[in-house]
Amino acid sequence: MNVGPDIAALGSLIGDPARARMLTALLSGKALTPSELAVEAGVTVQTASFHLGKLAGAGLTQQQKQGRHRYYSLADDDVADVLVAMEGLAAKRGHTRTRTGPKDPDLRKARVCYNHLAGTLGVHMFDSLLARQYLAAEAENLELTDAGRAFVTGLGIDLEPLAKSRRPLCKACLDWSARRTHLAGALGTAFLDRFFALGWAERQSASRVVAFSDNGAARFFSDFPNEAS
Amino acid sequence: MNVGPDIAALGSLIGDPARARMLTALLSGKALTPSELAVEAGVTVQTASFHLGKLAGAGLTQQQKQGRHRYYSLADDDVADVLVAMEGLAAKRGHTRTRTGPKDPDLRKARVCYNHLAGTLGVHMFDSLLARQYLAAEAENLELTDAGRAFVTGLGIDLEPLAKSRRPLCKACLDWSARRTHLAGALGTAFLDRFFALGWAERQSASRVVAFSDNGAARFFSDFPNEAS
DNA sequence: TTCATACTTCGATATTAATCTAAGCATAAA
DNA sequence: TTTATGCTTAGATTAATATCGAAGTATGAA
Numbered sequence: 001m002n003v004g005p006d007i008a009a010l011g012s013l014i015g016d017p018a019r020a021r022m023l024t025a026l027l028s029g030k031a032l033t034p035s036e037l038a039v040e041a042g043v044t045v046q047t048a049s050f051h052l053g054k055l056a057g058a059g060l061t062q063q064q065k066q067g068r069h070r071y072y073s074l075a076d077d078d079v080a081d082v083l084v085a086m087e088g089l090a091a092k093r094g095h096t097r098t099r100t101g102p103k104d105p106d107l108r109k110a111r112v113c114y115n116h117l118a119g120t121l122g123v124h125m126f127d128s129l130l131a132r133q134y135l136a137a138e139a140e141n142l143e144l145t146d147a148g149r150a151f152v153t154g155l156g157i158d159l160e161p162l163a164k165s166r167r168p169l170c171k172a173c174l175d176w177s178a179r180r181t182h183l184a185g186a187l188g189t190a191f192l193d194r195f196f197a198l199g200w201a202e203r204q205s206a207s208r209v210v211a212f213s214d215n216g217a218a219r220f221f222s223d224f225p226n227e228a229s
Numbered sequence: 230m231n232v233g234p235d236i237a238a239l240g241s242l243i244g245d246p247a248r249a250r251m252l253t254a255l256l257s258g259k260a261l262t263p264s265e266l267a268v269e270a271g272v273t274v275q276t277a278s279f280h281l282g283k284l285a286g287a288g289l290t291q292q293q294k295q296g297r298h299r300y301y302s303l304a305d306d307d308v309a310d311v312l313v314a315m316e317g318l319a320a321k322r323g324h325t326r327t328r329t330g331p332k333d334p335d336l337r338k339a340r341v342c343y344n345h346l347a348g349t350l351g352v353h354m355f356d357s358l359l360a361r362q363y364l365a366a367e368a369e370n371l372e373l374t375d376a377g378r379a380f381v382t383g384l385g386i387d388l389e390p391l392a393k394s395r396r397p398l399c400k401a402c403l404d405w406s407a408r409r410t411h412l413a414g415a416l417g418t419a420f421l422d423r424f425f426a427l428g429w430a431e432r433q434s435a436s437r438v439v440a441f442s443d444n445g446a447a448r449f450f451s452d453f454p455n456e457a458s
Numbered sequence: 459t460t461c462a463t464a465c466t467t468c469g470a471t472a473t474t475a476a477t478c479t480a481a482g483c484a485t486a487a488a
Numbered sequence: 489t490t491t492a493t494g495c496t497t498a499g500a501t502t503a504a505t506a507t508c509g510a511a512g513t514a515t516g517a518a
Contacts, residue, residue: 004253004316004325004336004405005315005316005317005319005320005324005325005405006249006319006324006325007243007249007252007253007312007315007316007319008243008244008245008246008248008249008250009244009319009324010240010243010244010315010318010319010322010324011239011240011241011242011243011244011245011249011315012240012241012244012245013240013244014236014237014239014240014244015237015238015239015240015241015242015243015244016237016240016241017237019237020235020236020237020240021237023236024233024236058322058324059322059323060322078317078318078321079318081314082311082314082315082318083236085310085311085314086234086236086239086240086311087233087234087236088234088307089239089307089308089310089311090234090235090236090238090239091234092307093239093287093288093289094288095234095235095238095239095287096233096234096235107233138372141370141371141372141397142370143367143370168370176233176234
């Protein structure tokens with residue numbers, strides 16, 4: 001059977017610890033420079049450059065030159081999806097990197113899953129949307145209800161451009177920390193962007209942590225109530 | 230950032246060509262012995278055993294002792310999902326294994342995607358179900374219509390047990406050969422099983438090829454008509 | 459122009475891991 | 489019990505590759 005897609009090459013690319021850390025860092029959705037990624041991966045800049053060459057060559061990342069900086073980001077959503085799927089499986093099998101740092105609890109609370117909110121708060125939001133029947137779920141199929149449309153619009157999100165995009169509006173995403181579903185898709189992205197725009201939260205340096213301010217968290221919980229959680 | 234699921238370990242496991250070939254072979258959904266997998270991977274039985282030890286240790290496969298045979302299969306649907314997702318990404322990036330064998334066209338026509346039908350015929354069936362409004366699709370959400378229920382039942386598939394299972398009934402799957410969506414989920418599995426039961430097609434040796442008989446193919450196209458394709 | 463910064467390429471090294479031969483174990487058949 | 493088959497473990501070898509230091513290139517600042 002020497003036919004078919006070469007998943008070995010893909011696996012091998014992700015299989016190197018340094019590259020895996022880089023890709024994970026890029027799952028923050030931000031474009032990062034080789035030097036930043038080197039720190040993230042715990043290797044020298046030369047080594048990082050070597051790895052980035054491989055990743056770019058395989059089409060997993062794209063780069064943008066800006067002056068003497070070179071910004072690397074994931075090539076597209078497909079790459080992010082595969083990485084998230086792998087994170088989910090790895091977590092399910094209990095294969096977590098053991099060195100738990102101080103950022104661990106923050107990460108579990110609220111983090112970026114490429115372009116939407118994950119972690120405890122992500123799950124909380126998802127549950128709230130379901131409980132208030134803003135979101136209808138049947139099996140894995142998610143749909144925004146009429147009441148949901150009103151709510152989303154009330155939050156200041158314009159649904160028009162989202163509906164026009166080819167991305168699915170609502171998508172379920174399951175990731176590692178809380179083994180629960182949360183909202184991805186165009187709407188998931190719009191929510192997170194809105195939180196940033198409203199000043200409720202901000203991205204933290206090069207990590208995937210989403211830092212909510214006290215005030216922002218209060219607004220979040222008031223807009224997404226859920227007595228169950 | 231030394232926290233989070235260890236996707237490097239997972240990638241590294243899939244990253245070895247021999248292991249990747251084994252896993253791909255197991256995507257046929259069948260349980261295979263180390264000797265069969267060794268042939269599939271193009272290595273000696275000892276090497277295969279070495280690899281299987283790693284895969285099992287990581288929880289990617291499960292084995293069942295039966296006499297002096299040992300049957301290996303994928304641990305669960307989660308593993309299959311990740312592999313299929315990786316196949317999709319690898320194919321999109323044009324990373325296909327170049328040595329095209331004689332089985333290639335057969336594979337593209339009809340093959341097993343873990344437990345449902347993929348390839349040209351899989352896409353054809355999906356399009357037919359959509360065109361006749363047996364299946365309603367909105368973005369990535371799939372739903373079986375009332376007419377669809379009647380059709381499925383008429384084909385001799387009992388929907389009762391499928392509805393009870395925790396697996397989603399309809400799921401969209403995108404895989405490599407035809408870059409098009411086809412039907413996965415409990416219903417996708419039920420369809421394929423039914424084709425085998427009706428004698429329309431049979432599995433081919435240890436490969437993922439689904440071989441339709443002339444008669445079976447005729448029945449297939451008559452039951453799933455689609456002038457468009 | 460000269461210096462500094464960001465990044466890439468080169469060359470050498472060292473570690474890792476896949477592979478095979480050979481031997482050992484377990485089950486089934488004779 | 490003996491023999492054959494299927495599989496695993498052990499040991500040695502080889503090949504791949506991640507890594508770093510050093511040198512080279514490009515852009516921006518002084």
